[in-house]
Amino acid sequence: MSDTQFQAVIACVILLLVIASAIIFARWNHSRLMSRARAEIEPDEALSLRSEFLDAITAASANQRTVVNTLPFWRGTGYRGYQRTMVIEPLLTEHIVSTPPSSGNAFANLFDRAVNYAFCIPASSLILSDRDWLRMVHDGVSAKNLVIERMRITLKSDSHDRTNIINSGGGNVSANQAGGNGKQTVRNVSQEHRSLPMGEFVELIKALRLDAVSAPTREVRQQINELADSMEDEVQADQPDELRLEGLLARATRYVKNFGLAMTTTKEVIDAIGNFGK
Numbered sequence: 001m002s003d004t005q006f007q008a009v010i011a012c013v014i015l016l017l018v019i020a021s022a023i024i025f026a027r028w029n030h031s032r033l034m035s036r037a038r039a040e041i042e043p044d045e046a047l048s049l050r051s052e053f054l055d056a057i058t059a060a061s062a063n064q065r066t067v068v069n070t071l072p073f074w075r076g077t078g079y080r081g082y083q084r085t086m087v088i089e090p091l092l093t094e095h096i097v098s099t100p101p102s103s104g105n106a107f108a109n110l111f112d113r114a115v116n117y118a119f120c121i122p123a124s125s126l127i128l129s130d131r132d133w134l135r136m137v138h139d140g141v142s143a144k145n146l147v148i149e150r151m152r153i154t155l156k157s158d159s160h161d162r163t164n165i166i167n168s169g170g171g172n173v174s175a176n177q178a179g180g181n182g183k184q185t186v187r188n189v190s191q192e193h194r195s196l197p198m199g200e201f202v203e204l205i206k207a208l209r210l211d212a213v214s215a216p217t218r219e220v221r222q223q224i225n226e227l228a229d230s231m232e233d234e235v236q237a238d239q240p241d242e243l244r245l246e247g248l249l250a251r252a253t254r255y256v257k258n259f260g261l262a263m264t265t266t267k268e269v270i271d272a273i274g275n276f277g278k
Contacts, residue, residue, distance in 0.1 A: 026118035031236060033120040035229070037086035043212045043225060047144065049079075049087045054128075054143035057097060058136045061128050067100050071124055082120035094150045097126040148210070200273050201235045201245065204252060207265040215262055224263075227251055249273075 060068045102109040208228035215221035256263040
């Protein structure tokens with residue numbers, strides 16, 4: 001191998017290491033800022049903001065596929081960029097809104113997207129999806145109901161074929177219904193061991209945060225959110241602690257039992273976990 005070829009190989013290796021390091025940093029910093037935003041903004045406040053934000057986009061969309069400048073909505077609110085991103089991100093994930101098509105140099109656009117993701121820089125322009133524009137403008141569906149409905153649909157339809165596996169189990173417990181003497185059955189997944197995709201925990205985290213919004217008291221809401229945060233921290237770890245995740249899963253099952261109908265979405269996910277692999 002000539003000196004020129006050797007130098008080219010070294011340059012390629014260095015470039016790959018730089019790219020890998022940049023990707024790792026971007027994911028870490030994005031997760032850090034999102035966790036910080038969730039700690040600073042209560043779930044009910046986030047839902048309210050998200051709904052108001054979506055209402056503002058709809059009001060500014062005289063026609064379908066209107067590109068809406070989002071900056072006026074945030075002006076004077078005092079919310080920082082990463083906090084705005086925490087509010088907007090679920091709307092993008094659920095395809096309720098999208099960013100306008102990029103133009104110009106492809107590499108420059110990719111770089112901008114990477115920087116925006118890493119540092120949680122919110123989109124300044126968004127487009128309401130055709131489907132949701134019709135539902136909100138013509139059918140009169142409120143932004144809040146649309147957001148909650150989409151989150152529930154996503155929880156039910158998410159794929160379960162994830163590659164990361166932990167051990168968990170099955171079994172049944174009874175959950176008291178709020179305001180009544182009846183009982184609902186939910187599977188206790190901590191009693192017998194089997195393989196469980198890590199993706200189930202991602203869905204469970206979403207369900208917990210959704211149920212926290214309608215929790216009967218502030219104390220209950222705080223307990224549910226703390227459980228979701230703990231579960232998310234463990235799921236995102238390089239090597240998740242299986243025993244800790246099993247304990248958190250058992251805790252979620254107890255919450256369903258104790259808080260009843262306030263945990264309806266969480267119950268559905270835990271039931272799905274109990275049925276996995278059958």
